[in-house]
Amino acid sequence: MRRPRYIDPFQPAEIRRLVGEFGSPLLILDCERVRVQLRKLKKALPRVDLHYALKPLPHPAVVATVLAEGASLDLATSGEVHLARRLGVDPARCIHTHPIKRPADIANALEFGVRLFVADNPDEVRKFAHLTDRAELLLRVSFRNPGAMVDLSRKFGCDPEDLLELARLAADLGVRVSGLSFHVGSQVRDAARHVEAVNACMKLMRAARRERLGSFDVLDIGGGFPIDYAQPVQDIGRFCAPLRAALAPLPRRVRVIAEPGRYIAGPAAIGVATVMGRARREGHWWYYLDDGLYGAWSGQLFDHARYPVEPLRDAAERLPSVLAGPTCDSIDVIAENLMLPQLKVGDLVVGRAMGAYTWACATEFNFFPKPTVVAVNRRPGDAGGVMSVGECAA
Numbered sequence: 001m002r003r004p005r006y007i008d009p010f011q012p013a014e015i016r017r018l019v020g021e022f023g024s025p026l027l028i029l030d031c032e033r034v035r036v037q038l039r040k041l042k043k044a045l046p047r048v049d050l051h052y053a054l055k056p057l058p059h060p061a062v063v064a065t066v067l068a069e070g071a072s073l074d075l076a077t078s079g080e081v082h083l084a085r086r087l088g089v090d091p092a093r094c095i096h097t098h099p100i101k102r103p104a105d106i107a108n109a110l111e112f113g114v115r116l117f118v119a120d121n122p123d124e125v126r127k128f129a130h131l132t133d134r135a136e137l138l139l140r141v142s143f144r145n146p147g148a149m150v151d152l153s154r155k156f157g158c159d160p161e162d163l164l165e166l167a168r169l170a171a172d173l174g175v176r177v178s179g180l181s182f183h184v185g186s187q188v189r190d191a192a193r194h195v196e197a198v199n200a201c202m203k204l205m206r207a208a209r210r211e212r213l214g215s216f217d218v219l220d221i222g223g224g225f226p227i228d229y230a231q232p233v234q235d236i237g238r239f240c241a242p243l244r245a246a247l248a249p250l251p252r253r254v255r256v257i258a259e260p261g262r263y264i265a266g267p268a269a270i271g272v273a274t275v276m277g278r279a280r281r282e283g284h285w286w287y288y289l290d291d292g293l294y295g296a297w298s299g300q301l302f303d304h305a306r307y308p309v310e311p312l313r314d315a316a317e318r319l320p321s322v323l324a325g326p327t328c329d330s331i332d333v334i335a336e337n338l339m340l341p342q343l344k345v346g347d348l349v350v351g352r353a354m355g356a357y358t359w360a361c362a363t364e365f366n367f368f369p370k371p372t373v374v375a376v377n378r379r380p381g382d383a384g385g386v387m388s389v390g391e392c393a394a
Contacts, residue, residue, distance in 0.1 A: 006032060009376040010270055010352075012312050018374055019348060024274040025291035025371040027359045029057075031065045032377040033268040038069045041225065041260055044240035047247065051095055053223060053261030054080045056356035061375035062265060063087055068379065074259040078108040085112055097181065097220070097259060099140050099156045100124060110134055118181055118220075120158045122169055129173040136176040138220055139166055141204070143184050143197040157182065163204050167213040177214030179254075180205060183222030186262060187305075190234065191243045194221060198246040205254075218255045221247075225263035229353055230306045236263070262356040269355030271296045271307070271371065275347045276326060284336075285321045287343050292325010292332045294365040296351070296358040300334070303357035309334070312348040315341035323349065327366040 007014060009028045018028055041050060051074040052066040058080060063073065064087065072093035075081050084094055091113025098105070099120040106117070106127060119125045120140040128135050142157025158166055163180070170177045180201045184193040198221065205216040221243070226233040233239070247256055273289035280286070291297060299305045309323065318339035325332035343349075362370040 007376055009374075015270075015272055015312065015348065015350065018376075019272060019274070022372055022374050024272060024348070025289075025295065026272040027269050027296055027354065027371045027373045028272060029059065029061055029269045029355065029373055029375045030377055031061055031268070031375060031379070034062055034065045034264060035069055037264045037267060038066065038071055040236050041240075041258075041263060042071075044236045045244065045247075045256075045258060048221070048256045048258045051257055051259050052264055053097075053259045054083070055360065056261040057265035057269070057358075057360055058083060059359075059373060059375070060087055061373075061378055062268070063089070065378070066264065067093070074261075075109065075114065078102075078105050081105075081108050081112050081114070091115075095220075095257065097138075101127070103127065106131070106135075116178065116218075120156055120166075122166065125166065125170050125173065125175055128170075128175045132174040132176065136178045137170060138179050138181040138218060139163060139170070139177060140181045140183075141197070141201060143182050143193060143200070160200055160204060164207060164211070164213070167208050168211070171213045177208075177216065179214075179216050179218030179220070181220030181222065181257075183224065183259070185224050186303075187226050188224040189226060191239055191241075194224070194243050195246040197221070198243070202250065217253050218257065219250065220257040220259065223259045223261050223263065225260055227263055227266040227353060227356075230308055266353050266356035269358070271351040271354040271358060273349050273351075273371075275343050275345050275349065277345060278343065281322075283320060285319055285340070285342065286324055287321060287340075287349070288324050288326060289334070289349055290326050290368070291371055292327060292334055292368075294325060294327050294329070294332060295362045295368060296354060296371045297325065297334050298361040298363065299354070299357040302361045305353075305357065307351040307354050309338065310350050310352070311340055311343055312350065313341050313343055317341065326368050329366070 009030050050071040053074040075094050075096050076098040094114050095116045096109045096114045097118045099118050117135055118138045118140050140157045141160055182197045184197055208216045273291040275287050276290045277288040321338045321340040322336045323334040
């Protein structure tokens with residue numbers, strides 16, 4: 001069978017074509033780039049089972065592509081469980097890693113068929129005391145990392161010195177503990193903290209097995225693998241080299257899991273907005289776009305990211321410029337002090353690496369709609385027949 005032609009939707013001509021067909025603003029999602037990111041990470045971490053974390057971009061096209069590539073899913077909420085169910089995902093390919101859950105969240109996941117959960121404190125472990133025949137736990141350990149863009153161990157995880165006591169409580173309650181998990185933060189610059197966490201967890205797992213507190217044959221190393229934004233980061237193979245070395249001494253019976261999210265979704269989408277108005281203010285051109293901080297650019301607030309920006313108009317002369325969003329709120333300013341060609345109403349502005357924590361976090365404040373998602377380079381059979389609100393396929 002002839003393979004469908006690959007389209008690079010990030011090239012100017014294709015961007016203009018897609019805007020002409022689907023309107024603006026858009027989030028253009030390239031499923032081929034999702035595949036490329038997954039394959040790079042698999043090569044960098046060959047003994048690790050990859051579970052795509054849905055929260056950065058919980059989109060059916062991403063889910064279908066990830067599953068078709070042989071990876072699995074990391075769920076954290078009832079909404080994500082419902083999405084997996086609608087898409088016909090095998091629950092055996094899902095884990096549930098939110099450390100703090102409502103009883104309904106646990107019930108929904110169990111009813112779907114998920115069996116592996118995460119807990120990080122005594123109250124959470126006790127929620128599973130009556131579910132000993134239906135669920136098993138990973139105990140999450142905290143390894144603080146203030147150098148990460150988002151330090152996820154600030155909010156979740158037990159102190160390493162408290163881990164054995166937590167495992168003893170689980171054993172007393174009859175709750176099965178399969179292993180440990182950690183997450184050293186998002187957009188981490190190097191793997192040093194990953195390595196420290198792996199080494200510490202290996203010692204804790206040996207100690208727990210000596211006390212027969214559980215099987216302790218699973219280690220979830222979280223995510224945090226970095227991508228290029230305005231500044232380049234290490235190649236993923238080089239980034240993961242010390243992590244591969246740290247994992248090498250683990251017995252083969254120990255299953256290693258990772259929860260990549262940003263690394264898979266971030267580079268796979270671009271945001272496209274249209275100049276809907278302009279004004280000259282205090283020596284700067286202000287360009288008002290039909291998407292902004294309350295829309296797909298919300299990641300600048302919630303995720304602390306700065307996306308590379310470029311207009312599709314080019315000119316030799318560059319002028320001091322400001323990009324603003326469409327709402328009536330003065331905080332809705334995307335970027336200032338940019339040197340841009342003089343733009344006109346109707347010109348397109350592109351934000352690169354906008355797949356993670358953008359459309360997923362967008363609101364419809366002021367009744368400006370979220371960007372339409374256009375998924376490109378899907379393969380037959382990947383989509384699962386389910387389309388989400390605001391989704392189109394090209």
